[in-house]
Amino acid sequence: MREKLAAAPASPHTEPRVSARLKSGGLWKCIKRDKYLYLMLIPVIAYYLVFKYAPMFGEIIAFKDYRFADGIWGSDWVGLKHFRKLFGSPDFFNILKNTLLLNVYTVVFGFPVPIILALLLNELRIEWYKRLVQNLLYVPHFISWVVLGGIIIALLSPSSGAVNMALHNVFGIEPVYFLASQFWWPIVFVLSGIWHSAGWNTILYMAAMTGIDPQLYEAARIDGAGRIRQIWHITLPGIRSTIAILLILRMGYMMDIGFEHIFILQNSAVSEVADVISTYVYRMGLQNVQYSYTTALGLFQSVIGLILIVSMNRVVKLFGEKGLW
Amino acid sequence: MIEQRNLGSRAFHGVIVIFLGLTGFLTLFPFIHVIATSFSGGRAIASGEVFLWPVDWTLQGFRNLIEDGQLFVGMRNTVVITLIGTCFNLIATILAAYPLSRRRLRGREGLLMAITFTMVFSGGLIPNFILIKTLGIMNSYWALWLPSLISTYNMFVMKTFFEGLPGELEESASIDGANDLVTLARIILPLSLPILAALGLFYAVYWWNAYFNVLIYITSSSKLSLMMVLYQKINNVSEALLSTGGGSEGAVSGQNLTPEGIRAAAIVTATAPILIVYPFLQRHFVKGVLIGSIKG
Numbered sequence: 001m002r003e004k005l006a007a008a009p010a011s012p013h014t015e016p017r018v019s020a021r022l023k024s025g026g027l028w029k030c031i032k033r034d035k036y037l038y039l040m041l042i043p044v045i046a047y048y049l050v051f052k053y054a055p056m057f058g059e060i061i062a063f064k065d066y067r068f069a070d071g072i073w074g075s076d077w078v079g080l081k082h083f084r085k086l087f088g089s090p091d092f093f094n095i096l097k098n099t100l101l102l103n104v105y106t107v108v109f110g111f112p113v114p115i116i117l118a119l120l121l122n123e124l125r126i127e128w129y130k131r132l133v134q135n136l137l138y139v140p141h142f143i144s145w146v147v148l149g150g151i152i153i154a155l156l157s158p159s160s161g162a163v164n165m166a167l168h169n170v171f172g173i174e175p176v177y178f179l180a181s182q183f184w185w186p187i188v189f190v191l192s193g194i195w196h197s198a199g200w201n202t203i204l205y206m207a208a209m210t211g212i213d214p215q216l217y218e219a220a221r222i223d224g225a226g227r228i229r230q231i232w233h234i235t236l237p238g239i240r241s242t243i244a245i246l247l248i249l250r251m252g253y254m255m256d257i258g259f260e261h262i263f264i265l266q267n268s269a270v271s272e273v274a275d276v277i278s279t280y281v282y283r284m285g286l287q288n289v290q291y292s293y294t295t296a297l298g299l300f301q302s303v304i305g306l307i308l309i310v311s312m313n314r315v316v317k318l319f320g321e322k323g324l325w
Numbered sequence: 326m327i328e329q330r331n332l333g334s335r336a337f338h339g340v341i342v343i344f345l346g347l348t349g350f351l352t353l354f355p356f357i358h359v360i361a362t363s364f365s366g367g368r369a370i371a372s373g374e375v376f377l378w379p380v381d382w383t384l385q386g387f388r389n390l391i392e393d394g395q396l397f398v399g400m401r402n403t404v405v406i407t408l409i410g411t412c413f414n415l416i417a418t419i420l421a422a423y424p425l426s427r428r429r430l431r432g433r434e435g436l437l438m439a440i441t442f443t444m445v446f447s448g449g450l451i452p453n454f455i456l457i458k459t460l461g462i463m464n465s466y467w468a469l470w471l472p473s474l475i476s477t478y479n480m481f482v483m484k485t486f487f488e489g490l491p492g493e494l495e496e497s498a499s500i501d502g503a504n505d506l507v508t509l510a511r512i513i514l515p516l517s518l519p520i521l522a523a524l525g526l527f528y529a530v531y532w533w534n535a536y537f538n539v540l541i542y543i544t545s546s547s548k549l550s551l552m553m554v555l556y557q558k559i560n561n562v563s564e565a566l567l568s569t570g571g572g573s574e575g576a577v578s579g580q581n582l583t584p585e586g587i588r589a590a591a592i593v594t595a596t597a598p599i600l601i602v603y604p605f606l607q608r609h610f611v612k613g614v615l616i617g618s619i620k621g
Contacts, residue, residue, distance in 0.1 A: 027431060030429075030430075030431040031431065034424075034427070034429070034430055034431070034505070036504055036505040036506045037423070037424035037427060037430055037505050038424070040420045040421075040423065040424050040505075041420070041421070041424050041425075041436070043417065043420060044417065044420050044421040044424075044475070045436070047417065047471075047474050047475060048439065048440060048443060048475075050456075051453075051456070051471060051472045051474070052443040052447065052448070053443070054448070054452075054456055055447065055448020055449065055452035055453045055456055056446065056447070056448045056452070057448075057452075058448055058451075058452030058453075058455055058456060059448060059449060059452055061451070061452065061455070066455075068455070068458065071459075072455070117345075117348070120341050120344065120345055121345065123337075123338065123341050124338075124341060124342065124345065125338060126342070129342065129346075132349070133345045133346065133348070133349045135604070135607055136349035136350075136352055136353055137348070137349060137352055138607065138610070138611075139352065139353065139356070139600070139603065140352060142530055142599055142603065142610075143534075143596055143599065144533075144534030144536060144552050145534075145536070146534075146536050146552045146555050146556045146559065146595075147552075147555065147592050147595060147596050149559070150359075150555070150559040150588060150591075150592050151355045151356070151358075151359050151592060152355070153559065154359065154362070154585060154588065154589065155355055155358065157585070159371075160370060160371050160372075160373050160585060161373075162358055162373065162375075162376060164373075165373030168373075169373075195352065195355075199352065203611060203614050203615070204614070204618050207615055207618065226333060226334065226337075227334055227337045227338075228337070259537055260536060260537055264556075278450075281449070281450050281451065282450065282541075285450060285451045285454075286450070286451075286454060286541065291451050291455065294450075294451055295449060295451045295452060298449030298450060298451060298452075299449065301449070302446055302447060302448075302449055305445075305446075306445055306446045309445045310445065324441075324444070324445075325441045
């Protein structure tokens with residue numbers, strides 16, 4: 001994929017020769033030579049230590065009864081108490097199920113959409129029209145979930161929302177409580193997710209398509225292939241590795257569903273299908289001040305997430321592609 | 326390319342043109358609808374007459390916002406958060422990306438590994454919250470800026486860009502006696518304007534939309550960000566809309582004002598700045614994504 005995306009790949013220019021000459025010096029010499037670079041890195045390293053690694057260390061409160069007054073060191077060790085409580089609670093299985101299910105729905109129904117849009121956009125022969133449609137499709141990606149959620153809530157309102165009004169006027173259907181119904185809520189969640197990001201996600205596929213050799217299309221036309229056959233036999237195979245990588249990496253984020261999208265659309269009527277790990281941690285942890293208990297949940301989520309991402313990255317590399325690292 | 330001018334191919338193209346036009350319209354419809362609602366009278370909104378064009382033109386919703394003033398305090402705060410936050414982000418990202426793009430740097434590999442690790446494993450919400458509390462920066466904008474100082478992904482994008490610049494430029498600079506700082510300021514950064522623009526935009530949008538961090542870390546109402554104020558405004562009516570009857574019947578003082586109208590006006594006001602600058606910035610965004618995807 002990378003080769004195809006890179007019009008002018010970052011060439012590993014003349015560095016190897018230079019560094020071979022320079023690296024022969026001792027460690028002290030290197031530090032002296034690059035003193036400004038190391039100076040620049042000091043705040044950066046401090047940032048990663050304080051704001052990325054310190055919270056990782058802070059996760060040990062999952063094994064303690066954390067009290068703010070005692071600090072992380074001073075609080076008492078309690079072993080696996082919080083994990084036992086977590087795995088013994090019915091809440092846990094419900095939020096785990098919801099997190100995974102909503103993610104599965106999002107992948108199954110949302111993942112193909114940008115591919116289809118990109119294939120269609122790629123067939124457009126009117127350049128200005130293509131650019132216009134693309135730019136329209138990108139818009140929701142830049143708008144916050146607060147705004148998108150506000151619009152969705154207004155559109156779906158049973159009393160005055162445009163959707164219910166249209167349903168009523170055209171089909172005579174009684175108002176549907178989309179956001180308060182356990183059946184409709186996941187559907188609204190998935191569709192709004194598609195609205196938010198499908199257009200934006202076409203960018204990578206479009207870029208991959210520009211890397212396909214035009215001669216292939218030429219040859220196919222001479223062989224008498226129509227548009228649809230060209231899509232099927234040339235365009236799709238041309239972006240296959242991009243699709244595979246994005247799909248595999250997406251699988252690595254099954255435990256992670258974000259917060260804002262869910263939180264904005266959530267309400268008490270649908271918590272059985274809409275409560276997920278992130279919102280549960282927010283509610284139980286920050287609002288009910290159960291720091292250690294929810295940190296245990298967060299740790300569980302992070303570890304599973306880590307395993308998923310690392311293994312998916314390995315799968316990508318088995319395909320012979322570059323992964324995340 | 327030679328076009329095949331047969332009927333089937335043309336029909337196929339026509340179908341795609343129409344389908345994509347409809348998709349683009351559907352994507353935009355909710356925004357158009359909310360704009361129309363924001364300029365419509367309360368009776369028309371409540372009876373669901375408003376679709377694409379305002380019915381019973383009125384500016385009541387916006388007037389109510391101005392009298393209320395909260396949203397504009399939020400907007401002022403967000404402008405401050407966005408401007409300063411984006412500057413911090415860009416400076417910190419350059420400080421990280423430039424040294425890490427020099428292959429000769431000792432310890433580079435180890436640092437890169439340690440940084441990459443933070444992309445796949447993170448401390449989680451509660452430990453972060455405790456950290457901010459312990460640092461004593463709750464309810465100040467530092468609690469927003471500091472934890473989001475560097476987006477590691479953006480940093481890698483910039484690093485890749487730096488690595489792609491021709492090495493001869495720096496060699497000649499160092500022959501002329503320039504040290505790393507001078508090289509960065511005089512040679513690298515002027516060549517990096519496209520990537521600085523793209524990443525600056527990503528960061529700025531992040532801050533403009535800032536909501537979750539504000540929800541957790543900012544407690545005093547005079548410091549809330551635009552999105553947080555907006556959330557409160559939306560939330561006030563959304564529970565009412567879910568319950569039977571809906572919010573429209575409890576019209577707020579004045580005949581022409583409904584919660585929906587106020588909410589629509591608030592949404593339009595908060596989103597307008599992004600939608601207005603969007604056409605000018607859009608290509609920078611796309612460029613940023615493409616450079617990012619090239620990264621190995």
